[in-house]
Amino acid sequence: MDPYLSNPKRVLVVDDDESMLDLCARVLGADGFEVALARNGEEALARLADGKFGAIFTDLTMPGMDGMEVLKYVKHNHPSVCVNIVTGAGSIEGAVECMRLGACDFIAKPFSVGELAAMAFRCLGHRARKLEVERLKRDISAYEELDRMKSEFVSNVSHELRTPLFSMGGALELLRENVPELSSGTALKLCDVLSHNLSRLNSIVSNVLNFSRIEKGSFRPSFRSVDLAALARKALEDLQPLFARSGICVGPVSVFSAPASIEADPDQLEQVLINLLGNAIKFTPRGGEAGITISGTSDGAMLCVWDTGRGIPPEYHLKIFDRFYQVDGSMTRDAGGSGIGLSIVKAIVEMHGGRVWVESSPAKGARMNVFLPAKRSALAD
Ligand SMILES: Nc1ncnc2c1ncn2[C@@H]1O[C@H](COP(=O)(O)OP(=O)(O)OP(=O)(O)O)[C@@H](O)[C@H]1O
Numbered sequence: 001m002d003p004y005l006s007n008p009k010r011v012l013v014v015d016d017d018e019s020m021l022d023l024c025a026r027v028l029g030a031d032g033f034e035v036a037l038a039r040n041g042e043e044a045l046a047r048l049a050d051g052k053f054g055a056i057f058t059d060l061t062m063p064g065m066d067g068m069e070v071l072k073y074v075k076h077n078h079p080s081v082c083v084n085i086v087t088g089a090g091s092i093e094g095a096v097e098c099m100r101l102g103a104c105d106f107i108a109k110p111f112s113v114g115e116l117a118a119m120a121f122r123c124l125g126h127r128a129r130k131l132e133v134e135r136l137k138r139d140i141s142a143y144e145e146l147d148r149m150k151s152e153f154v155s156n157v158s159h160e161l162r163t164p165l166f167s168m169g170g171a172l173e174l175l176r177e178n179v180p181e182l183s184s185g186t187a188l189k190l191c192d193v194l195s196h197n198l199s200r201l202n203s204i205v206s207n208v209l210n211f212s213r214i215e216k217g218s219f220r221p222s223f224r225s226v227d228l229a230a231l232a233r234k235a236l237e238d239l240q241p242l243f244a245r246s247g248i249c250v251g252p253v254s255v256f257s258a259p260a261s262i263e264a265d266p267d268q269l270e271q272v273l274i275n276l277l278g279n280a281i282k283f284t285p286r287g288g289e290a291g292i293t294i295s296g297t298s299d300g301a302m303l304c305v306w307d308t309g310r311g312i313p314p315e316y317h318l319k320i321f322d323r324f325y326q327v328d329g330s331m332t333r334d335a336g337g338s339g340i341g342l343s344i345v346k347a348i349v350e351m352h353g354g355r356v357w358v359e360s361s362p363a364k365g366a367r368m369n370v371f372l373p374a375k376r377s378a379l380a381d
């Protein structure tokens with residue numbers, strides 16, 4: 001947290017003139033500032049090391065380290081601290097040079113009590129505006145990053161849609177031109193191509209639709225009693241042809257201790273299973289293995305979708321659940337996808353009052369763990 005935000009009126013006054021320190025302490029103290037004093041530049045640096053100051057008022061001309069050196073030190077080491085220069089009438093040029101170096105303001109001796117207080121309040125305003133500008137800059141870069149990711153998402157989705165459409169176009173063309181001569185085997189193969197790509201398109205479109213419903217806040221679960229093991233078996237059965245095509249061995253769902261049925265939205269849980277299994281297929285090389293385990297807990301059910309694929313380095317374990325995030329987001333990556341699958345999984349699981357997390361390291365594969373509470377959570381309402 002910014003130290004100035006935590007105590008915006010904590011200030012350090014630096015002057016070798018005892019009476020000036022006394023005056024500043026009284027004037028600023030009376031206006032609600034918390035004032036610390038330093039009798040020279042070296043002492044000021046020592047106090048800065050342990051104090052959380054919002055501003056410094058430093059005399060320009062002091063024996064040893066002068067005000068300009070204090071200013072340079074502060075700008076370099078504590079850039080969020082405002083430096084105000086107090087100068088003699090004869091050294092205005094020095095004060096102007098300090099402004100060029102980044103001082104916030106200056107005041108020339110002799111000054112009235114009111115002038116000193118006015119400078120202190122100007123400094124507060126200056127600091128508040130600076131913080132606001134910094135906050136806006138942070139917001140703008142966050143929006144720019146999101147905008148960039150959204151553009152990438154649109155281009156990824158278009159690419160994802162084009163691939164199955166292209167295959168379907170080719171298969172249809174072959175069918176149309178050669179219907180009389182085609183053997184029933186070849187015709188069936190072409191129909192398989194059509195049906196495989198149709199279900200691929202279907203899954204991309206339903207992911208994008210669900211994603212947009214989640215973004216709009218209109219994707220609410222409809223709770224019912226759900227047999228999680230039966231749901232998992234069905235999802236595995238539906239995706240079995242894809243596992244087979246990809247040369248990945250997948251065994252039956254392992255149920256360790258059968259959970260009692262849970263209250264959940266079966267369509268949304270099916271989407272969770274499809275997205276997790278889809279990733280297992282996409283990120284596991286031919287010859288690998290994958291599977292689902294389910295166990296009951298005292299207050300719900302644990303579901304784990306595991307694979308022996310490329311795994312995920314620990315530094316990405318949280319990021320992969322962010323929308324649009326892909327460990328390899330380059331256009332030259334081998335696996336397709338739009339980077340929304342796990343963000344949908346996370347949103348659905350959290351709407352059920354549950355939790356999703358990954359255990360994985362490269363070359364050891366990935367275990368995507370989902371905890372779902374048995375009873376409908378207050379969070380879901
Ligand atoms: N089982 C897994 N093994 C290795 N990496 C994974 C696995 N699951 C997810 N990842 C990593 O997490 C990223 C995000 O996954 P997510 O499912 O959100 O997006 P995607 O699969 O790239 O695209 P989409 O699911 O939208 O088609 C993936 O791009 C991949 O880098």
Ligand SMILES: [Mg+2]
Binds near residue numbers: 337
């Ligand atoms: Mg995915």
